[in-house]
Amino acid sequence: MATTQHQRIIFGLKVRQFRQERGWNFEEMSRQTGISISYLNEIEKGKKYPQPDNQRRLAKALGITPEFLASPELTKQYAPLGDLLQSNFLNELPLDLFGIELQQVVEIIARAPDRVNAFISALLEIARNYSLRDENFFFAALRAYQELRNNYFEEIEEAADAFVGANDIPENGGVPSALLSDLLQKQFDYQIDERGLEKYPELQSLRSVFNPHKRKLLLNSRLNERQRAFQLAKELGFNVLDLKERPLASNFLRVNSFEETLNNYKAAYFAVAILVNRHAFVRDIGDFFSKEKWDAQGLLEMMAKYQASPEVLFQRFNVLTNDFRLEKVFFLRFIHDLDRDGFDIDKELHLNRRHQPHASGLNEHYCRRWLSLTLLRDLQTQQKQDGSRPQLLAGVQRAAFLDTGEEYLCIAVAKPGYPTVGRNVSVTLGVLLDEHAKRTIRFWDDPAIPRMTVNVTCERCTLADCTERAAPPTAVRKREERKRMQELLNKLTDK
Known part of the structure; x- marks a missing residue:
């Protein structure tokens, strides 16, 4: 039976805890169980999950039952970490984007469980007191990732440039929403209802809703041309970048995962990149910055030029x-x-x-x-x-x-x-x-x-x-x- 990463981590934490309580090093643990030192090390790091016969040998050597060893229950010392793992919060954090493995985080915690678990308990208490939810952390992680990349993503810029070139999208001025609507319908089989939210007064704060089963995009009829163009360009972003996990409404009513948060940002980035062509905009900003006097009208004219x-x-x-x-x-x-x-x-x-x-x-x-x-x-x-x-x-x-x-x-x-x-x-x-x-x-x-x-x-x-x-x-x-x-x-x- 396949095991999850969390099962492997919890199992490894228990083995580590009871081994250390007995004062055994890996060599002694290997002698007591007949399991190799390298395999024991992999178990404790949460990378390997032993077969039932090895589980029984480990439990016998450590003086606990095989059932407890294989259960998701942790001792009081590691209970806060167990709560964190079971909440799925650590699993949703984009650790890989920052070059971090979940096992590394757990290993840091395992080295000084009392202090770190007290710290985790404090964080969880603060989160409860300030009504912080997973989405608060997801958005914070997204900002950290944007900041790490200086909010510039060459791979999305290149995808946008290729799409603009292949579809004759204007590069030095406003991109009409009608053109974007046509591209969605012809290339990605969309149905677009520009008055789709009109009969739902409760949804008037939303700009769009997407039904993936019908591939139907419902737009708020109160959107102006600029807002409509952005929503359509963002839908193109989801499709061109092949972003599967995505929100179905323009506003986040509920955040299901970090992947959804990140993909929403990528689609919006793509939308901006095709609406305001980078190469033309760099020239315009260069001209704007070269002026000796502040020009408020020039900034507003730039917005009008790109209909942004x-x-x-x-x-x-x-x-x-x-x-x-x-x-x-x-x-x-x-x-x-x-x-x-x-x-x-x-x-x-x-x-x-x-x-x-x-x-x-x-x-x-x-x-x-x-x-x-x-x-x-x-x-x-x-x-x-x-x-x-x-x-x-x-x-x-x-x-x-x-x-x-x-x-x-x-x-x-x-x-x-x-x-x-x-x-x-x-x-x-x-x-x-x-x-x-x-x-x-x-x-x-x-x-x-x-x-x-x-x-x-x-x-x-x-x-x-x-x-x-x-x-x-x-x-x-x-x-x-x-x-x-x-x-x-x-x-x-x-x-």
Whole structure:
């Protein structure tokens, strides 16, 4: 009977534990069981699962029953690891993408089980307390993989170039959704219903749903041309890249595996690559960066040229790492919930290192001085004044972080969250202003660009007299209180 990796790992952990309790090395264990040292080593690493006769010999030597040895039950010492293995979480993590084997992780744990299992128990407790689910870890692992690859995937770029060339897709301008729809129907036998979600009011927040049994794509009739083109291009990505495990709805209602998360990203990457041709875009960005003055209209015209949403255009800024060697960058997407007037980061990416502006899971107030938020405020003001759906707003800022002094050139665009009502969205590109960035982006020192001292959240900011402050510096006060207490303790305990 075939055994799973988890069965082999649990069996190996038990053998290791009881061998060590007896103080036996592999040589003594081999003498007691008649099993070779090399095979025993493979068993303990979770690479081999012995036949029943060898299981009985091992159990007899270790003083336990064969039934317990072969069961999924672990002793108290390894119980947290057993919970982790049975949750299937470790199996779903993309360890192979990072050159790690599951057995290596288990071996690290087995070397110091008490300490590491206490650490695992703490992580599981934190996950429960903060309502973290598998999908939180899957998305975090995906971001780590994107960052490892500088968010640039040559193999997908090549597949997109080949598809564009073979199907006469426009390379220097907008790609019409009708062309993409035609390609899906003719090459991949799709049925496309452009009003397919119209009679389902509960699904109006979704942009598309795919029925794999009928090969039918149901689209939200409220999508504009840009959004419709992206959904169709993404479907082409699933098919051209032969991605089998995939979500069936445009929004993740439930994440089933990391493979599904990764494939969804790959299909979206392919979509962006055919909608905004890399070679043309690199030329356009080169021209844009060579200007001496910041040109907001030029950025918006670039979006219009490629008929790209801000999210698609900013995703295409991934060429900065490969073609411009700008690697110290971050991308943020903010959601402004208009009903509760709250700001949340729902997407972020940090290349080269963890940059200062980042998401916080502590329900703190993001710095209101960030360009991402000031543009959203401006957009909200426009909506209140004229009631109509305003145009896109583009802006630029030189943001210097209070604690580190590091300065970023931030470029952002804000827009209504159409077709979802009651929210606005901003996307931001931040480039660390080192010497290479200053040579590459000529307008970085344009006097017209606003300069602002910023921080991460109000609760952790020491800046005095900040008119934009949305919350008191509670975390700063607690830190200062602990510091004063420690100073007093040091005085009381000095010789």
